[in-house]
Amino acid sequence: MPPNPPNTPLRRLSQGSLFRLSRSGAYPDAPHGLGFMEPALAELIDEAEALQTNVEGLRNLDNALATFNESFASYLYVMNMNALTTDWPQAPTEASFELAARRAEEDARAALEAIRAAEEAARRPPTPPEPTATERSALSPTEGPTETTITANPVPAAKPKAGMVKKKGAKPKMTAKEKRERGLEIERILAALPLEFRGDDPNLRRHIEAVIEKFLDNPGEGFNIVAFVKPPDLNQARVNKCLIALVNRKLVRKDNKTGAVLYHWNGLPQ
Numbered sequence: 042m043p044p045n046p047p048n049t050p051l052r053r054l055s056q057g058s059l060f061r062l063s064r065s066g067a068y069p070d071a072p073h074g075l076g077f078m079e080p081a082l083a084e085l086i087d088e089a090e091a092l093q094t095n096v097e098g099l100r101n102l103d104n105a106l107a108t109f110n111e112s113f114a115s116y117l118y119v120m121n122m123n124a125l126t127t128d129w130p131q132a133p134t135e136a137s138f139e140l141a142a143r144r145a146e147e148d149a150r151a152a153l154e155a156i157r158a159a160e161e162a163a164r165r166p167p168t169p170p171e172p173t174a175t176e177r178s179a180l181s182p183t184e185g186p187t188e189t190t191i192t193a194n195p196v197p198a199a200k201p202k203a204g205m206v207k208k209k210g211a212k213p214k215m216t217a218k219e220k221r222e223r224g225l226e227i228e229r230i231l232a233a234l235p236l237e238f239r240g241d242d243p244n245l246r247r248h249i250e251a252v253i254e255k256f257l258d259n260p261g262e263g264f265n266i267v268a269f270v271k272p273p274d275l276n277q278a279r280v281n282k283c284l285i286a287l288v289n290r291k292l293v294r295k296d297n298k299t300g301a302v303l304y305h306w307n308g309l310p311q
Contacts, residue, residue, distance in 0.1 A: 148225060155222050227253055229309060233290050238283075248275050252283045256293070256306035263296060263303035 215223065230253055231239055231246070238249050252269050269280040284304055287293035294305045 148221065151218060151221055152225060155218075223254075223257065226257070230292065233292065233309065234286055238286060244274075245279075248279050249283045249286070251275060252280065252287070256304075260306060263305045265301060265303055 227250055231249070234249065238245055251271070255264065255269055266277060266280055266284065269275065269284075270277050284293060284295075288295050288304075292307055292309065294307050296303045296305055
């Protein structure tokens, strides 16, 4: 027995063909025996209307694409004319990227040299303290009878009260290498702070850098909030905001054991 033929979509159309409808006798009362054409023509009309709707949709799509192509071509033409007539002197060039890469290498090399210098300083034995004038006079040989040097008991220096800022001399000038290392250290500290201190407000960034440099210039010392105030720009409210951010990141330790609130520098965690 031969296998059944495959059932394809054309099979349905072949079963409803005009030849089959003409032999079916479904419409015996139709004139001239053409009654079988009525359902076929109705279906043809429906398919023609669907075809017309699809063709209109394609025409609308073509019009939309033509409008978009014209607008986009105009945009590209304007951009091309703008590029030919406008100069961008501050736009980065290949030399700018090479200079940035060279500066990054120099900064990395400087940081590595600083680390090596710190390791060598740690391995170097400490130098003995120089003898005082009294010790030198006692050790030096003298002719004749030995004179006894009587020194008065040194008066202990008065300890500064809590919260008082000790006046120091002029700040030593930093070399270019030290300035570069200080800038890198401040950048690492700022990276740990909230985004507002690294955002678009240059005044806030300058204020937080001034507070951090105060701690870095005087390591191991505690300061009250008044020590950071530099009127009229750096007021007490702005100093308080900077110190709160540093305390929240555990870069600064707040101490009020002595009755006065002092801030001590902790630094970045190793």
